[in-house]
Amino acid sequence: xxxxxxxxxxxxxxxxxxxxxxxxxxxxxxxxxxxxxxxxxxxxxxxxxxxxxxxxxxxxxxxxxxxxxxxxxxxxxxxxxxxxxxxxxxxxxxxxxxxxxxxxxxxxxxxxxxxxxxxxxxxxxxxxxxxxxxxxxxxxxxxxxxxxxxxxxxxxxxxxxxxxxxxxxxxxxxxxxxxxxxxxxxxxxxxxxxxxxxxxxxxxxxxxxxxxxxxxxxxxxxxxxxxxxxxxxxxxxxxxxxxxxxxxxxxxxxxxxxxxxxxxxxxxxxxxxxxxxxxxxxxxxxxxxxxxxxxxxxxxxxxxxxxxxxxxxxxxxxxxxxxxxxxxxxxxxxxxxxxxxxxxxxxxxxxxxxxxxxxxxxxxxxxxxxxxxxxxxxxxxxxxxxxxxxxxxxxxxxxxxxxxxxxxxxxxxxxxxxxxxxxxxxxxxxxxxxxxxxxxxxxxxxxxxxxxxxxxxxxxxxxxxxxxxxxxx
Numbered sequence: 001x002x003x004x005x006x007x008x009x010x011x012x013x014x015x016x017x018x019x020x021x022x023x024x025x026x027x028x029x030x031x032x033x034x035x036x037x038x039x040x041x042x043x044x045x046x047x048x049x050x051x052x053x054x055x056x057x058x059x060x061x062x063x064x065x066x067x068x069x070x071x072x073x074x075x076x077x078x079x080x081x082x083x084x085x086x087x088x089x090x091x092x093x094x095x096x097x098x099x100x101x102x103x104x105x106x107x108x109x110x111x112x113x114x115x116x117x118x119x120x121x122x123x124x125x126x127x128x129x130x131x132x133x134x135x136x137x138x139x140x141x142x143x144x145x146x147x148x149x150x151x152x153x154x155x156x157x158x159x160x161x162x163x164x165x166x167x168x169x170x171x172x173x174x175x176x177x178x179x180x181x182x183x184x185x186x187x188x189x190x191x192x193x194x195x196x197x198x199x200x201x202x203x204x205x206x207x208x209x210x211x212x213x214x215x216x217x218x219x220x221x222x223x224x225x226x227x228x229x230x231x232x233x234x235x236x237x238x239x240x241x242x243x244x245x246x247x248x249x250x251x252x253x254x255x256x257x258x259x260x261x262x263x264x265x266x267x268x269x270x271x272x273x274x275x276x277x278x279x280x281x282x283x284x285x286x287x288x289x290x291x292x293x294x295x296x297x298x299x300x301x302x303x304x305x306x307x308x309x310x311x312x313x314x315x316x317x318x319x320x321x322x323x324x325x326x327x328x329x330x331x332x333x334x335x336x337x338x339x340x341x342x343x344x345x346x347x348x349x350x351x352x353x354x355x356x357x358x359x360x361x362x363x364x365x366x367x368x369x370x371x372x373x374x375x376x377x378x379x380x381x382x383x384x385x386x387x388x389x390x391x392x393x394x395x396x397x398x399x400x401x402x403x404x405x406x407x408x409x410x411x412x413x414x415x416x417x418x419x420x421x422x423x424x425x426x427x428x429x430x431x432x433x434x435x436x437x438x439x440x441x442x443x444x445x446x447x448x449x450x451x452x453x454x455x456x457x458x459x460x461x462x463x464x465x466x467x468x469x470x471x472x473x
Contacts, residue, residue: 134163136235147440
């Protein structure tokens with residue numbers, strides 16, 4: 001082996017040579033950048049990093065003054081440390097600061113309409129009257145009233161709240177809503193309407209014929225008389241549908257009303273309307289065809305989709321696939337020139353964004369709806385169980401928590417509030433039986449959106465024009 005060359009620094013009188021200082025950011029800084037990009041909640045780390053950099057600068061300056069007696073070489077080393085600290089400060093300011101923007105912030109955007117936290121005042125002249133079934137729902141009437149009180153502050157609405165007097169007064173006292181309710185009544189934002197015995201959640205739908213003074217019937221009558229532009233109820237969905245048919249009546253040309261629910265898609269800006277999701281367990285091909293016509297008008301007028309793409313829920317894309325209902329419905333949809341039929345829609349494609357309206361029988365639609373309601377909670381539970389439990393994993397989980405909560409929020413049925421009952425002569429929104437204040441606000445936003453876009457005019461034109469040109473032009 002050749003002899004090793006002597007290192008000059010090993011010689012007794014050799015001059016000291018400072019090792020070169022690496023200016024490449026450390027692995028810790030790179031990881032910090034990655035975490036910072038993933039979650040806006042760590043914006044405070046910028047301030048912390050800047051403070052640490054200032055400390056490093058001060059330490060470097062102190063090292064420079066202390067090394068003055070040690071010679072020029074040590075002084076240059078302190079200067080290099082100071083330059084490294086300056087570079088770190090530049091990284092914190094120019095690299096981390098632009099990453100304050102959270103790429104998942106769009107997940108927080110709700111459905112249909114403006115920002116609920118709007119700051120501009122509401123013009124009382126633009127408020128629309130909405131009738132609310134105050135006795136409908138598992139938790140009525142307290143949380144329903146609470147949601148209405150929030151809604152009149154956030155939305156251009158006035159509410160006719162229909163409920164039994166004694167349960168309402170008891171709920172107002174128990175929840176401490178007396179002062180807020182009195183203020184809303186004095187301003188003319190809420191009008192209380194006293195009803196008779198209500199329809200229970202476990203009662204048959206036909207009970208609405210016997211309980212003529214039930215809250216759901218009186219609320220429907222308000223819409224029928226033109227004293228309200230829409231109705232919302234979180235009560236017995238069968239009873240709500242029966243009351244709507246008996247009191248409001250069906251639209252001309254529509255055999256069976258359908259419940260349409262808005263599902264999220266992979267695009268935060270787009271939603272897909274799925275109907276029917278529970279009104280008709282067994283359907284005929286003609287009914288699915290009518291659902292497509294209803295969904296096309298709603299998607300175009302309210303969701304502002306220029307040419308809605310209609311899909312038929314099936315087990316395959318091919319025309320020859322499916323059960324008897326799908327095989328007979330496909331040619332009806334394909335032959336109708338009043339809307340754009342995009343073909344069969346498999347289960348995996350419902351949330352893909354490739355369809356704007358999806359039609360199916362009420363049994364299949366209700367299964368889809370209930371499955372989607374569980375996805376958000378299950379997703380968080382799985383991630384919580386699978387994330388590493390070591391110190392590094394806990395830190396990463398803390399940074400991702402707000403993003404995961406936003407994803408759950410986007411999949412939460414409470415954020416959508418309710419589903420539209422399409423096919424009756426009036427705007428009717430059916431809420432989930434477990435609805436509370438947040439769901440009520442979201443449902444009332446949906447009711448206001450449908451009532452303010454003139455959707456009923458086009459639905460009436462659909463039944464009055466056999467060619468459908470006026471309705472779907």
